[in-house]
């Protein structure tokens with residue numbers, strides 16, 4: 459969503475980057491090297507469908523290869539364009555650096571309305587798109603590893619993995635070419651809900667710091683907090699479900715494409731999701747809550763926490779001054795434009811930035827990638843011999859990483875659970891929780907520790923950019 463007169467999504471990301479580097483001591487050359495997108499491949503391919511040839515346009519951007527493989531989702535939407543894909547790829551670079559997953563940043567997209575095609579047609583289109591990217595090493599376990607994003611999920615990732623395996627029959631690591639796969643196809647437990655789970659863990663961590671919550675005029679924990687969620691897709695649904703079912707938060711409004719639902723006593727998220735499944739994604743006619751036709755106006759509802767979890771640019775110069783939430787957590791990528799960010803900051807609104815807030819997805823994708831490369835199942839160990847093998851593997855991974863200067867570090871929570879022989883889901887959750895806490899601490903130290911950093915977004919950029927810069931300094935360009 460782009461409002462006339464505002465910078466594009468990519469320009470908005472660059473302007474936010476510039477705010478941070480203005481407070482850092484980087485050479486202009488290195489600063490520019492980190493900011494720019496390394497490459498964007500555009501592909502136009504034809505597929506014979508419904509008796510005629512349809513031409514589709516897709517992209518895969520690689521923002522930074524300071525670490526490889528590069529990582530980032532593939533989005534299916536009619537609004538996909540080069541500017542958007544490059545902005546999202548840049549955010550992936552900063553996100554991976556912030557949560558210390560050893561990846562560079564990438565992103566892909568296909569201009570398509572996935573709802574306009576049947577499943578077998580989508581499979582044909584996805585396999586052809588994947589073929590174009592695979593043959594150029596833009597999907598590859600060692601170089602470029604996609605994942606789901608808006609409009610794609612486990613199903614599309616399974617098709618991509620299978621397409622890669624067919625084209626690379628001798629690659630023993632083929633499964634690691636993409637993450638977010640179904641469990642039966644080499645996926646990992648907890649990946650589907652990982653981004654929403656990460657939003658929950660991020661909010662829990664925020665409220666653990668009374669001083670931070672006080673900056674938004676809030677206190678206590680999540681219990682009883684009123685929440686508005688935009689987008690009840692993968693990220694928004696899981697975040698809303700976990701916050702309401704496990705933390706006692708009250709979801710008072712949900713905003714979807716064709717309207718919104720309001721109930722000041724709290725909405726039943728599971729019931730809305732069931733309605734969306736039956737109605738094909740429409741909230742109209744939902745027996746839960748009161749229907750509001752112009753859903754976007756609900757972003758302006760008084761509430762404690764606003765969670766935009768749909769798409770970029772939804773909080774912009776057109777509505778920023780009417781937003782009343784004192785705390786916004788960017789579950790979507792780029793939901794607040796550069797101009798709106800400034801207005802909200804001046805009003806005292808605290809924003810938990812996208813590169814941190816939605817990093818749960820890439821964090822668990824990292825675990826899935828490690829699982830695929832290790833070729834052993836994760837989870838509770840039955841026999842001591844097997845346990846010993848796992849100990850060896852963890853130690854070996856770390857030794858290899860140190861020897862080759864790869865900079866891989868196994869996150870401590872993940873390693874501890876792994877060595878204890880915990881179940882796979884426990885392993886994933888504890889690793890994710892640990893990651894979200896550690897990354898928050900890193901941002902917080904910069905936010906509170908320096909007199910010139912006024913918000914969490916700039917703090918997050920400073921942490922990320924410093925890490926990317928130090929990789930370049932140690933390895934060379």
Ligand SMILES: NC(=O)c1ccc[n+]([C@@H]2O[C@H](COP(=O)([O-])OP(=O)(O)OC[C@H]3O[C@@H](n4cnc5c(N)ncnc54)[C@H](O)[C@@H]3O)[C@@H](O)[C@H]2O)c1
Pocket residue numbers: 606607608609610653688689690691692693694713714715739767768769770789790791792816817819820
């Ligand atoms: N899926 C992931 O693991 C992941 C990870 C990190 C970030 N993200 C980001 O989160 C956001 C959502 O991704 P997702 O995977 O949940 O997508 P999704 O396709 O599963 O869900 C998106 C939801 O938003 C709704 N929506 C779209 N446009 C809207 C609008 N203008 N107003 C209200 N609702 C609208 C859709 O109907 C859908 O229900 C994107 O910005 C994506 O880049 C996703």
